[in-house]
Amino acid sequence: MKLFSKYISKTIPLFALALYSCSNDKAEQRKQREGLDDRKQPNILFAISDDQSFGHTSFGGSEYIKTPAFDRVAREGIYFSNCIAGSPGCAPSRSTIVTGRYHWQNEQSGQHASSWMKKHIPFIDLLDANGYVTGRTGKGVAPFQYARNEQDSLWRATDAGGITYSNISYEKGSPGDERTAGGISTINYFENFKYFMENVRGEKPFFFWFGAHEPHRSYEQDSWKRNDKKTENVKVPGFFPDREIVRGDLLDYAVEIEWFDLHLQRMLTYLEEIGELENTIVIVTADNGMPFPRAKANAYEYGIHVPFAVRYPKSFPGGRIVDDMISFADLAPTILEVTGTSPEGMLPVSGESILHILKSKETGIVDPSKKYVFTGRERHSSSRYLNWGYPQRAIRSQDFLLIWNLKPERWPAGAPQRIVKGTTDQLWPMYGLDDMGIHHSDWAFTDIDAAPTKSYIIENWQDEEINPFFELAHGKRPEFELFNVQNDPFCLTNLTGKPDYEETEEEMKRALMKELTRSGDPRIVGPDKEIFDSYKRYSPIRDFPNPAE
Numbered sequence: 001m002k003l004f005s006k007y008i009s010k011t012i013p014l015f016a017l018a019l020y021s022c023s024n025d026k027a028e029q030r031k032q033r034e035g036l037d038d039r040k041q042p043n044i045l046f047a048i049s050d051d052q053s054f055g056h057t058s059f060g061g062s063e064y065i066k067t068p069a070f071d072r073v074a075r076e077g078i079y080f081s082n083c084i085a086g087s088p089g090c091a092p093s094r095s096t097i098v099t100g101r102y103h104w105q106n107e108q109s110g111q112h113a114s115s116w117m118k119k120h121i122p123f124i125d126l127l128d129a130n131g132y133v134t135g136r137t138g139k140g141v142a143p144f145q146y147a148r149n150e151q152d153s154l155w156r157a158t159d160a161g162g163i164t165y166s167n168i169s170y171e172k173g174s175p176g177d178e179r180t181a182g183g184i185s186t187i188n189y190f191e192n193f194k195y196f197m198e199n200v201r202g203e204k205p206f207f208f209w210f211g212a213h214e215p216h217r218s219y220e221q222d223s224w225k226r227n228d229k230k231t232e233n234v235k236v237p238g239f240f241p242d243r244e245i246v247r248g249d250l251l252d253y254a255v256e257i258e259w260f261d262l263h264l265q266r267m268l269t270y271l272e273e274i275g276e277l278e279n280t281i282v283i284v285t286a287d288n289g290m291p292f293p294r295a296k297a298n299a300y301e302y303g304i305h306v307p308f309a310v311r312y313p314k315s316f317p318g319g320r321i322v323d324d325m326i327s328f329a330d331l332a333p334t335i336l337e338v339t340g341t342s343p344e345g346m347l348p349v350s351g352e353s354i355l356h357i358l359k360s361k362e363t364g365i366v367d368p369s370k371k372y373v374f375t376g377r378e379r380h381s382s383s384r385y386l387n388w389g390y391p392q393r394a395i396r397s398q399d400f401l402l403i404w405n406l407k408p409e410r411w412p413a414g415a416p417q418r419i420v421k422g423t424t425d426q427l428w429p430m431y432g433l434d435d436m437g438i439h440h441s442d443w444a445f446t447d448i449d450a451a452p453t454k455s456y457i458i459e460n461w462q463d464e465e466i467n468p469f470f471e472l473a474h475g476k477r478p479e480f481e482l483f484n485v486q487n488d489p490f491c492l493t494n495l496t497g498k499p500d501y502e503e504t505e506e507e508m509k510r511a512l513m514k515e516l517t518r519s520g521d522p523r524i525v526g527p528d529k530e531i532f533d534s535y536k537r538y539s540p541i542r543d544f545p546n547p548a549e
Contacts, residue, residue, distance in 0.1 A: 045208050
Protein backbone atom coordinates (compact mmCIF):
# COMPACT_ATOMS: atom_id res chain seq x y z
CA MET A 1 0.00 0.00 0.00
CA LYS A 2 1.38 3.32 -1.03
CA LEU A 3 1.29 5.79 1.86
CA PHE A 4 3.19 9.04 2.26
CA SER A 5 6.87 9.73 1.88
CA LYS A 6 9.03 10.56 4.85
CA TYR A 7 8.35 14.01 6.18
CA ILE A 8 11.18 16.55 6.14
CA SER A 9 12.44 17.69 9.51
CA LYS A 10 13.24 21.35 9.90
CA THR A 11 16.37 22.73 11.50
CA ILE A 12 16.65 25.88 13.56
CA PRO A 13 19.39 28.32 12.48
CA LEU A 14 21.87 29.01 15.25
CA PHE A 15 21.20 32.73 15.25
CA ALA A 16 17.57 32.05 16.12
CA LEU A 17 18.61 30.80 19.54
CA ALA A 18 19.76 34.30 20.46
CA LEU A 19 16.30 35.63 19.74
CA TYR A 20 14.53 33.09 21.94
CA SER A 21 14.47 35.09 25.17
CA CYS A 22 13.02 38.23 23.61
CA SER A 23 10.36 36.33 21.66
CA ASN A 24 9.30 34.09 24.53
CA ASP A 25 6.70 36.52 25.86
CA LYS A 26 5.10 36.91 22.45
CA ALA A 27 5.01 33.12 22.00
CA GLU A 28 3.28 32.73 25.35
CA GLN A 29 0.71 35.37 24.39
CA ARG A 30 0.09 33.59 21.09
CA LYS A 31 -0.38 30.28 22.90
CA GLN A 32 -2.99 31.79 25.17
CA ARG A 33 -4.83 33.44 22.26
CA GLU A 34 -4.96 30.18 20.36
CA GLY A 35 -6.13 28.17 23.34
CA LEU A 36 -2.84 26.28 23.76
CA ASP A 37 -2.49 26.69 27.51
CA ASP A 38 -1.17 23.31 28.71
CA ARG A 39 -3.53 23.42 31.66
CA LYS A 40 -6.60 23.30 29.45
CA GLN A 41 -8.41 20.07 28.74
CA PRO A 42 -8.22 19.31 25.02
CA ASN A 43 -11.22 19.62 22.76
CA ILE A 44 -12.17 16.53 20.76
CA LEU A 45 -13.66 16.37 17.27
CA PHE A 46 -14.71 12.81 16.53
CA ALA A 47 -15.55 12.25 12.86
CA ILE A 48 -17.01 8.94 11.75
CA SER A 49 -18.20 7.98 8.30
CA ASP A 50 -20.85 5.32 7.72
CA ASP A 51 -19.54 2.25 5.80
CA GLN A 52 -15.97 2.88 4.59
CA SER A 53 -13.22 0.26 4.29
CA PHE A 54 -9.63 0.80 5.35
CA GLY A 55 -7.96 1.46 2.02
CA HIS A 56 -10.50 3.96 0.75
CA THR A 57 -8.68 7.21 1.42
CA SER A 58 -6.11 8.83 -0.83
CA PHE A 59 -3.63 8.67 2.07
CA GLY A 60 -4.28 4.93 2.23
CA GLY A 61 -3.39 4.52 -1.44
CA SER A 62 -6.68 4.96 -3.29
CA GLU A 63 -6.34 6.64 -6.68
CA TYR A 64 -10.05 7.20 -7.25
CA ILE A 65 -11.04 8.60 -3.84
CA LYS A 66 -9.69 12.02 -2.83
CA THR A 67 -9.71 12.75 0.90
CA PRO A 68 -7.58 15.84 1.63
CA ALA A 69 -9.02 16.34 5.13
CA PHE A 70 -8.36 12.77 6.23
CA ASP A 71 -4.95 12.97 4.56
CA ARG A 72 -4.06 16.06 6.57
CA VAL A 73 -5.04 14.43 9.86
CA ALA A 74 -3.06 11.30 8.93
CA ARG A 75 -0.05 13.22 7.58
CA GLU A 76 0.25 15.70 10.44
CA GLY A 77 -0.89 13.20 13.03
CA ILE A 78 -0.80 9.42 13.45
CA TYR A 79 -2.15 6.97 10.91
CA PHE A 80 -3.11 3.60 12.38
CA SER A 81 -2.81 0.89 9.75
CA ASN A 82 -4.55 -1.81 11.79
CA CYS A 83 -7.76 -0.45 13.32
CA ILE A 84 -10.47 -3.09 13.69
CA ALA A 85 -14.09 -2.03 14.14
CA GLY A 86 -16.28 -3.37 16.90
CA SER A 87 -18.40 -5.17 14.33
CA PRO A 88 -18.94 -5.19 10.56
CA GLY A 89 -22.31 -3.51 11.21
CA CYS A 90 -23.05 0.03 12.40
CA ALA A 91 -25.12 -0.35 15.58
CA PRO A 92 -22.96 -2.94 17.37
CA SER A 93 -19.77 -1.22 16.23
CA ARG A 94 -20.86 2.17 17.52
CA SER A 95 -21.99 0.52 20.73
CA THR A 96 -18.41 -0.68 21.24
CA ILE A 97 -17.01 2.81 20.59
CA VAL A 98 -18.99 4.57 23.30
CA THR A 99 -18.93 1.83 25.95
CA GLY A 100 -15.46 0.34 25.46
CA ARG A 101 -17.11 -3.08 25.50
CA TYR A 102 -17.58 -5.78 22.89
CA HIS A 103 -21.05 -5.76 21.40
CA TRP A 104 -21.76 -9.21 22.85
CA GLN A 105 -21.31 -7.70 26.33
CA ASN A 106 -23.94 -5.02 25.75
CA GLU A 107 -27.04 -7.22 25.50
CA GLN A 108 -29.70 -5.63 23.30
CA SER A 109 -27.70 -2.39 23.42
CA GLY A 110 -25.13 -4.05 21.23
CA GLN A 111 -27.52 -5.40 18.60
CA HIS A 112 -28.79 -3.83 15.41
CA ALA A 113 -32.15 -2.01 15.76
CA SER A 114 -32.82 -3.16 19.32
CA SER A 115 -33.22 -0.96 22.43
CA TRP A 116 -30.58 1.04 24.28
CA MET A 117 -30.72 0.35 28.02
CA LYS A 118 -29.88 3.06 30.56
CA LYS A 119 -27.22 0.98 32.28
CA HIS A 120 -24.96 1.05 29.21
CA ILE A 121 -23.56 4.49 29.90
CA PRO A 122 -21.45 6.02 27.10
CA PHE A 123 -18.20 7.82 27.87
CA ILE A 124 -19.80 10.98 26.48
CA ASP A 125 -22.02 11.23 29.58
CA LEU A 126 -18.92 11.21 31.77
CA LEU A 127 -17.32 13.98 29.72
CA ASP A 128 -20.48 16.03 30.32
CA ALA A 129 -20.03 15.55 34.05
CA ASN A 130 -16.35 16.49 33.83
CA GLY A 131 -16.78 19.99 32.46
CA TYR A 132 -17.11 19.27 28.75
CA VAL A 133 -19.84 20.53 26.48
CA THR A 134 -20.84 17.72 24.14
CA GLY A 135 -22.83 17.79 20.93
CA ARG A 136 -23.50 15.96 17.70
CA THR A 137 -24.53 16.30 14.08
CA GLY A 138 -25.71 13.50 11.80
CA LYS A 139 -25.83 9.84 12.71
CA GLY A 140 -25.12 9.04 16.34
CA VAL A 141 -25.13 5.62 17.99
CA ALA A 142 -27.72 4.01 15.78
CA PRO A 143 -29.90 2.35 14.78
CA PHE A 144 -31.29 1.78 18.27
CA GLN A 145 -34.69 2.36 19.81
CA TYR A 146 -34.42 5.02 22.51
CA ALA A 147 -37.17 5.80 25.04
CA ARG A 148 -40.40 6.90 23.39
CA ASN A 149 -42.28 7.80 26.57
CA GLU A 150 -42.25 7.27 30.33
CA GLN A 151 -43.29 3.65 29.93
CA ASP A 152 -39.89 2.93 28.37
CA SER A 153 -38.41 3.48 31.82
CA LEU A 154 -35.39 1.21 31.35
CA TRP A 155 -34.34 2.80 28.08
CA ARG A 156 -32.05 5.72 27.48
CA ALA A 157 -33.95 8.83 26.35
CA THR A 158 -31.33 10.44 24.11
CA ASP A 159 -28.86 9.19 21.53
CA ALA A 160 -25.73 7.72 23.13
CA GLY A 161 -23.64 9.77 20.68
CA GLY A 162 -24.75 13.09 22.14
CA ILE A 163 -27.35 15.83 21.63
CA THR A 164 -28.08 17.62 18.37
CA TYR A 165 -28.59 21.34 19.03
CA SER A 166 -29.48 22.41 15.52
CA ASN A 167 -30.91 20.94 12.36
CA ILE A 168 -29.43 23.07 9.59
CA SER A 169 -30.15 21.33 6.30
CA TYR A 170 -29.90 21.70 2.56
CA GLU A 171 -33.15 22.35 0.67
CA LYS A 172 -33.46 20.33 -2.49
CA GLY A 173 -33.32 22.52 -5.55
CA SER A 174 -32.40 25.68 -3.65
CA PRO A 175 -29.42 27.83 -4.76
CA GLY A 176 -27.51 26.71 -1.67
CA ASP A 177 -27.93 23.00 -2.33
CA GLU A 178 -24.37 22.05 -3.22
CA ARG A 179 -24.77 18.30 -2.75
CA THR A 180 -22.95 16.29 -5.38
CA ALA A 181 -25.28 13.29 -5.54
CA GLY A 182 -28.93 12.54 -4.94
CA GLY A 183 -28.34 9.96 -2.21
CA ILE A 184 -26.45 12.36 0.06
CA SER A 185 -28.12 13.40 3.32
CA THR A 186 -29.74 16.84 3.55
CA ILE A 187 -27.86 17.55 6.80
CA ASN A 188 -25.35 20.38 6.57
CA TYR A 189 -22.83 18.89 8.97
CA PHE A 190 -20.41 21.81 8.98
CA GLU A 191 -23.03 24.47 9.64
CA ASN A 192 -24.39 22.43 12.54
CA PHE A 193 -20.86 22.15 13.97
CA LYS A 194 -20.38 25.90 13.55
CA TYR A 195 -23.72 26.54 15.30
CA PHE A 196 -22.61 24.36 18.21
CA MET A 197 -19.31 26.18 18.50
CA GLU A 198 -20.87 29.67 18.38
CA ASN A 199 -24.09 29.09 20.33
CA VAL A 200 -23.58 26.12 22.67
CA ARG A 201 -19.93 25.53 23.46
CA GLY A 202 -19.16 28.75 25.33
CA GLU A 203 -15.69 28.82 26.94
CA LYS A 204 -15.60 25.16 27.97
CA PRO A 205 -13.74 22.31 26.28
CA PHE A 206 -15.92 20.43 23.82
CA PHE A 207 -16.48 16.94 22.49
CA PHE A 208 -18.30 16.94 19.16
CA TRP A 209 -19.50 13.85 17.31
CA PHE A 210 -19.62 14.36 13.54
CA GLY A 211 -21.48 11.31 12.27
CA ALA A 212 -21.90 11.40 8.51
CA HIS A 213 -24.60 9.32 6.86
CA GLU A 214 -22.25 8.85 3.93
CA PRO A 215 -21.19 6.59 2.26
CA HIS A 216 -24.13 4.49 3.49
CA ARG A 217 -26.47 3.49 0.69
CA SER A 218 -28.57 4.24 -1.22
CA TYR A 219 -26.53 6.06 -3.91
CA GLU A 220 -27.61 7.97 -6.95
CA GLN A 221 -26.43 5.60 -9.65
CA ASP A 222 -23.87 7.14 -12.01
CA SER A 223 -23.45 10.29 -9.91
CA TRP A 224 -19.73 9.83 -10.58
CA LYS A 225 -20.20 10.96 -14.15
CA ARG A 226 -20.68 14.59 -13.13
CA ASN A 227 -18.08 14.43 -10.34
CA ASP A 228 -14.92 14.22 -12.42
CA LYS A 229 -14.48 10.47 -11.90
CA LYS A 230 -13.06 7.92 -14.32
CA THR A 231 -13.67 4.18 -14.24
CA GLU A 232 -10.11 3.43 -15.35
CA ASN A 233 -8.81 4.76 -12.02
CA VAL A 234 -10.77 2.25 -9.96
CA LYS A 235 -9.06 -0.67 -8.25
CA VAL A 236 -11.70 -3.41 -8.03
CA PRO A 237 -11.41 -5.66 -4.93
CA GLY A 238 -10.64 -9.26 -5.76
CA PHE A 239 -14.00 -10.50 -4.51
CA PHE A 240 -15.87 -8.59 -7.26
CA PRO A 241 -15.92 -9.19 -11.01
CA ASP A 242 -14.09 -6.42 -12.85
CA ARG A 243 -16.97 -4.96 -14.86
CA GLU A 244 -17.94 -1.40 -15.76
CA ILE A 245 -21.10 -1.52 -13.63
CA VAL A 246 -19.03 -2.53 -10.60
CA ARG A 247 -16.47 0.21 -11.27
CA GLY A 248 -19.28 2.75 -11.55
CA ASP A 249 -20.78 1.53 -8.27
CA LEU A 250 -17.41 2.01 -6.58
CA LEU A 251 -17.17 5.54 -7.98
CA ASP A 252 -20.62 6.43 -6.62
CA TYR A 253 -19.33 5.18 -3.26
CA ALA A 254 -16.27 7.40 -3.70
CA VAL A 255 -18.43 10.47 -4.32
CA GLU A 256 -20.09 10.03 -0.91
CA ILE A 257 -16.80 9.46 0.93
CA GLU A 258 -15.55 12.72 -0.54
CA TRP A 259 -18.69 14.51 0.73
CA PHE A 260 -17.89 13.36 4.26
CA ASP A 261 -14.31 14.53 3.81
CA LEU A 262 -15.43 17.92 2.46
CA HIS A 263 -17.36 18.70 5.65
CA LEU A 264 -14.47 17.48 7.78
CA GLN A 265 -12.19 19.83 5.83
CA ARG A 266 -14.50 22.75 6.58
CA MET A 267 -14.48 21.89 10.27
CA LEU A 268 -10.68 21.77 10.35
CA THR A 269 -10.40 25.09 8.52
CA TYR A 270 -12.91 26.74 10.86
CA LEU A 271 -11.08 25.48 13.97
CA GLU A 272 -7.85 26.81 12.53
CA GLU A 273 -9.39 30.21 11.81
CA ILE A 274 -10.68 30.63 15.37
CA GLY A 275 -7.40 29.43 16.90
CA GLU A 276 -8.77 26.16 18.32
CA LEU A 277 -7.31 23.51 16.01
CA GLU A 278 -4.06 23.01 17.92
CA ASN A 279 -5.97 22.44 21.15
CA THR A 280 -8.33 19.93 19.50
CA ILE A 281 -7.77 16.20 19.23
CA VAL A 282 -9.15 15.21 15.84
CA ILE A 283 -10.11 11.54 15.43
CA VAL A 284 -11.32 10.26 12.06
CA THR A 285 -12.60 6.77 11.33
CA ALA A 286 -15.53 4.75 9.94
CA ASP A 287 -17.95 2.46 11.75
CA ASN A 288 -17.47 -0.58 9.49
CA GLY A 289 -16.59 -1.55 5.95
CA MET A 290 -18.02 -0.68 2.55
CA PRO A 291 -21.72 -1.45 1.76
CA PHE A 292 -21.00 -4.09 -0.87
CA PRO A 293 -21.22 -7.89 -1.05
CA ARG A 294 -18.71 -9.76 1.17
CA ALA A 295 -17.72 -6.53 2.93
CA LYS A 296 -20.20 -4.85 5.31
CA ALA A 297 -21.95 -7.38 7.59
CA ASN A 298 -19.02 -9.80 7.10
CA ALA A 299 -16.02 -10.32 9.38
CA TYR A 300 -13.60 -10.24 6.45
CA GLU A 301 -11.00 -7.47 6.10
CA TYR A 302 -13.23 -5.21 4.02
CA GLY A 303 -15.97 -5.50 6.66
CA ILE A 304 -14.01 -4.90 9.87
CA HIS A 305 -10.78 -3.07 8.92
CA VAL A 306 -11.39 0.69 8.85
CA PRO A 307 -9.40 3.91 8.35
CA PHE A 308 -8.22 5.58 11.55
CA ALA A 309 -6.13 8.70 12.12
CA VAL A 310 -5.55 11.04 15.07
CA ARG A 311 -4.11 14.58 15.02
CA TYR A 312 -2.99 16.49 18.11
CA PRO A 313 0.58 17.68 17.52
CA LYS A 314 0.63 19.52 20.81
CA SER A 315 0.97 16.21 22.68
CA PHE A 316 0.94 13.43 20.06
CA PRO A 317 4.05 13.46 17.84
CA GLY A 318 2.86 13.43 14.25
CA GLY A 319 4.10 12.28 10.89
CA ARG A 320 3.88 8.66 11.99
CA ILE A 321 2.41 5.41 10.72
CA VAL A 322 1.66 3.03 13.57
CA ASP A 323 1.00 -0.66 12.90
CA ASP A 324 -0.18 -1.68 16.38
CA MET A 325 -3.43 -3.62 16.53
CA ILE A 326 -6.13 -1.35 17.96
CA SER A 327 -9.80 -1.99 18.56
CA PHE A 328 -12.84 0.25 18.81
CA ALA A 329 -13.06 -1.02 22.39
CA ASP A 330 -9.88 1.01 23.05
CA LEU A 331 -11.44 4.37 22.17
CA ALA A 332 -13.51 4.97 25.30
CA PRO A 333 -10.68 4.30 27.81
CA THR A 334 -8.30 6.39 25.69
CA ILE A 335 -10.60 9.40 25.57
CA LEU A 336 -11.34 9.12 29.29
CA GLU A 337 -7.63 9.05 30.10
CA VAL A 338 -6.65 11.92 27.82
CA THR A 339 -9.41 14.14 29.28
CA GLY A 340 -8.70 13.16 32.89
CA THR A 341 -12.19 11.67 33.24
CA SER A 342 -12.96 8.87 35.68
CA PRO A 343 -14.75 5.81 34.20
CA GLU A 344 -16.85 5.55 37.37
CA GLY A 345 -20.46 4.91 36.40
CA MET A 346 -19.71 2.95 33.25
CA LEU A 347 -19.85 -0.83 33.12
CA PRO A 348 -16.38 -2.44 33.07
CA VAL A 349 -14.61 -1.82 29.76
CA SER A 350 -12.80 -4.48 27.74
CA GLY A 351 -10.57 -2.13 25.77
CA GLU A 352 -7.26 -0.59 26.80
CA SER A 353 -6.11 3.01 26.50
CA ILE A 354 -3.69 3.66 23.64
CA LEU A 355 -2.60 7.03 25.01
CA HIS A 356 0.95 5.75 25.48
CA ILE A 357 1.07 4.92 21.76
CA LEU A 358 -0.29 8.35 20.84
CA LYS A 359 2.34 10.07 22.96
CA SER A 360 5.19 7.95 21.65
CA LYS A 361 7.52 9.15 18.91
CA GLU A 362 7.90 5.69 17.42
CA THR A 363 6.55 4.27 14.18
CA GLY A 364 5.69 0.72 13.22
CA ILE A 365 4.93 -1.48 16.23
CA VAL A 366 5.03 0.72 19.31
CA ASP A 367 3.61 -1.68 21.91
CA PRO A 368 4.07 -5.35 20.92
CA SER A 369 2.22 -6.60 24.01
CA LYS A 370 -1.14 -6.41 22.26
CA LYS A 371 -0.96 -9.34 19.87
CA TYR A 372 -4.65 -9.70 19.04
CA VAL A 373 -7.88 -7.72 18.75
CA PHE A 374 -11.40 -9.13 18.61
CA THR A 375 -14.63 -8.42 16.79
CA GLY A 376 -17.82 -10.16 15.66
CA ARG A 377 -21.44 -9.88 14.65
CA GLU A 378 -24.91 -11.21 15.38
CA ARG A 379 -27.95 -9.78 13.59
CA HIS A 380 -27.74 -7.22 10.84
CA SER A 381 -30.80 -6.71 8.68
CA SER A 382 -33.96 -8.82 9.05
CA SER A 383 -32.72 -11.58 6.77
CA ARG A 384 -33.65 -15.03 8.07
CA TYR A 385 -36.40 -17.11 9.64
CA LEU A 386 -37.61 -15.59 12.95
CA ASN A 387 -35.10 -12.76 12.53
CA TRP A 388 -32.15 -15.05 13.18
CA GLY A 389 -28.70 -13.58 12.76
CA TYR A 390 -25.45 -14.98 11.46
CA PRO A 391 -23.21 -15.11 14.55
CA GLN A 392 -19.50 -14.64 13.93
CA ARG A 393 -16.56 -14.07 16.24
CA ALA A 394 -13.17 -13.07 14.86
CA ILE A 395 -9.62 -12.56 16.05
CA ARG A 396 -7.08 -10.49 14.12
CA SER A 397 -3.30 -10.35 14.45
CA GLN A 398 -0.74 -8.46 12.38
CA ASP A 399 -0.73 -11.16 9.73
CA PHE A 400 -3.77 -13.37 10.21
CA LEU A 401 -7.54 -13.21 10.56
CA LEU A 402 -9.45 -16.15 12.05
CA ILE A 403 -13.25 -16.15 11.73
CA TRP A 404 -15.54 -18.48 13.65
CA ASN A 405 -18.91 -18.92 11.94
CA LEU A 406 -20.97 -20.28 14.81
CA LYS A 407 -23.96 -21.25 12.66
CA PRO A 408 -22.44 -22.45 9.36
CA GLU A 409 -25.73 -24.06 8.36
CA ARG A 410 -27.27 -20.59 7.94
CA TRP A 411 -26.93 -18.40 4.87
CA PRO A 412 -24.32 -15.70 5.63
CA ALA A 413 -25.91 -13.04 3.39
CA GLY A 414 -29.47 -13.88 4.41
CA ALA A 415 -31.95 -16.45 3.19
CA PRO A 416 -32.12 -16.90 -0.60
CA GLN A 417 -35.92 -16.79 -0.68
CA ARG A 418 -38.50 -14.67 1.13
CA ILE A 419 -42.20 -15.00 1.94
CA VAL A 420 -44.29 -12.52 -0.04
CA LYS A 421 -45.40 -9.69 2.23
CA GLY A 422 -49.02 -10.08 3.31
CA THR A 423 -49.05 -13.87 2.80
CA THR A 424 -48.04 -16.84 4.91
CA ASP A 425 -46.96 -19.36 2.30
CA GLN A 426 -46.25 -17.59 -1.00
CA LEU A 427 -42.58 -17.22 -1.85
CA TRP A 428 -40.69 -14.80 -4.00
CA PRO A 429 -38.49 -16.61 -6.56
CA MET A 430 -35.09 -17.97 -5.51
CA TYR A 431 -32.30 -15.42 -5.27
CA GLY A 432 -34.83 -12.63 -5.87
CA LEU A 433 -34.83 -13.15 -9.65
CA ASP A 434 -38.14 -12.55 -11.42
CA ASP A 435 -39.33 -14.26 -14.62
CA MET A 436 -37.31 -11.82 -16.71
CA GLY A 437 -34.13 -12.55 -14.77
CA ILE A 438 -34.20 -9.14 -13.07
CA HIS A 439 -32.97 -9.09 -9.50
CA HIS A 440 -35.09 -7.55 -6.70
CA SER A 441 -32.79 -6.86 -3.78
CA ASP A 442 -35.45 -6.95 -1.08
CA TRP A 443 -36.54 -10.47 -2.06
CA ALA A 444 -33.37 -12.33 -1.05
CA PHE A 445 -29.93 -12.08 0.58
CA THR A 446 -31.07 -8.97 2.45
CA ASP A 447 -28.00 -8.71 4.69
CA ILE A 448 -26.42 -7.17 1.59
CA ASP A 449 -27.58 -3.64 0.81
CA ALA A 450 -29.32 -3.10 -2.52
CA ALA A 451 -26.58 -2.24 -5.01
CA PRO A 452 -25.80 -2.52 -8.73
CA THR A 453 -22.87 -4.79 -7.81
CA LYS A 454 -25.14 -7.13 -5.85
CA SER A 455 -27.73 -7.28 -8.63
CA TYR A 456 -25.14 -7.84 -11.35
CA ILE A 457 -23.56 -10.78 -9.52
CA ILE A 458 -26.92 -12.41 -8.79
CA GLU A 459 -28.37 -11.87 -12.26
CA ASN A 460 -25.29 -13.51 -13.76
CA TRP A 461 -24.74 -16.18 -11.13
CA GLN A 462 -24.84 -19.01 -13.67
CA ASP A 463 -22.10 -17.48 -15.82
CA GLU A 464 -18.94 -19.50 -15.19
CA GLU A 465 -16.87 -16.35 -14.76
CA ILE A 466 -19.30 -14.72 -12.33
CA ASN A 467 -20.36 -17.78 -10.31
CA PRO A 468 -17.23 -17.79 -8.09
CA PHE A 469 -18.04 -14.23 -7.01
CA PHE A 470 -21.64 -15.24 -6.33
CA GLU A 471 -20.44 -18.06 -4.08
CA LEU A 472 -17.98 -15.82 -2.25
CA ALA A 473 -20.73 -13.36 -1.32
CA HIS A 474 -23.75 -15.64 -0.87
CA GLY A 475 -22.70 -19.26 -0.43
CA LYS A 476 -22.59 -21.09 2.88
CA ARG A 477 -19.26 -21.10 4.69
CA PRO A 478 -17.27 -23.51 6.84
CA GLU A 479 -17.22 -23.14 10.61
CA PHE A 480 -13.70 -21.70 10.62
CA GLU A 481 -11.87 -19.50 8.12
CA LEU A 482 -8.24 -18.41 8.37
CA PHE A 483 -6.60 -15.83 6.10
CA ASN A 484 -3.15 -14.34 5.76
CA VAL A 485 -4.29 -10.74 5.41
CA GLN A 486 -0.87 -9.46 4.42
CA ASN A 487 -0.76 -11.69 1.35
CA ASP A 488 -4.52 -12.05 0.89
CA PRO A 489 -6.33 -8.86 1.97
CA PHE A 490 -9.40 -9.89 -0.05
CA CYS A 491 -9.70 -13.05 2.09
CA LEU A 492 -10.00 -15.44 -0.84
CA THR A 493 -7.89 -18.41 0.31
CA ASN A 494 -9.03 -20.23 3.45
CA LEU A 495 -5.99 -21.69 5.21
CA THR A 496 -7.80 -23.72 7.88
CA GLY A 497 -6.61 -27.30 7.96
CA LYS A 498 -3.43 -26.51 6.02
CA PRO A 499 -0.41 -28.16 7.70
CA ASP A 500 1.79 -25.07 7.36
CA TYR A 501 -0.73 -23.00 9.34
CA GLU A 502 -1.87 -25.55 11.91
CA GLU A 503 0.07 -23.99 14.78
CA THR A 504 -1.18 -20.47 13.97
CA GLU A 505 -4.77 -21.69 13.68
CA GLU A 506 -4.72 -23.51 16.99
CA GLU A 507 -3.08 -20.63 18.84
CA MET A 508 -5.64 -18.14 17.50
CA LYS A 509 -8.55 -20.44 18.36
CA ARG A 510 -7.29 -20.72 21.93
CA ALA A 511 -6.80 -16.96 22.22
CA LEU A 512 -10.26 -16.28 20.80
CA MET A 513 -11.96 -18.72 23.17
CA LYS A 514 -10.04 -17.30 26.13
CA GLU A 515 -11.18 -13.75 25.38
CA LEU A 516 -14.79 -14.73 24.69
CA THR A 517 -14.86 -16.59 28.00
CA ARG A 518 -13.19 -13.75 29.88
CA SER A 519 -15.62 -11.20 28.45
CA GLY A 520 -18.67 -13.35 29.25
CA ASP A 521 -19.91 -13.91 25.70
CA PRO A 522 -23.32 -15.63 26.07
CA ARG A 523 -22.55 -17.71 22.98
CA ILE A 524 -19.80 -19.35 25.04
CA VAL A 525 -20.70 -19.12 28.71
CA GLY A 526 -24.51 -19.14 28.47
CA PRO A 527 -26.84 -19.68 30.18
CA ASP A 528 -28.87 -18.83 27.07
CA LYS A 529 -26.57 -19.19 24.09
CA GLU A 530 -29.32 -18.11 21.67
CA ILE A 531 -30.29 -14.95 23.54
CA PHE A 532 -29.18 -12.61 20.74
CA ASP A 533 -31.85 -13.96 18.41
CA SER A 534 -34.49 -13.22 21.05
CA TYR A 535 -33.91 -9.47 21.38
CA LYS A 536 -36.74 -7.48 19.90
CA ARG A 537 -36.06 -5.64 16.66
CA TYR A 538 -37.70 -2.21 16.29
CA SER A 539 -37.13 -1.89 12.55
CA PRO A 540 -39.32 -3.64 9.94
CA ILE A 541 -39.32 -7.44 9.97
CA ARG A 542 -39.34 -9.64 6.88
CA ASP A 543 -40.75 -13.17 6.87
CA PHE A 544 -38.76 -16.15 5.64
CA PRO A 545 -39.59 -19.85 5.41
CA ASN A 546 -38.45 -22.24 8.12
CA PRO A 547 -35.19 -23.74 6.81
CA ALA A 548 -35.99 -27.03 8.56
CA GLU A 549 -39.15 -27.61 6.52
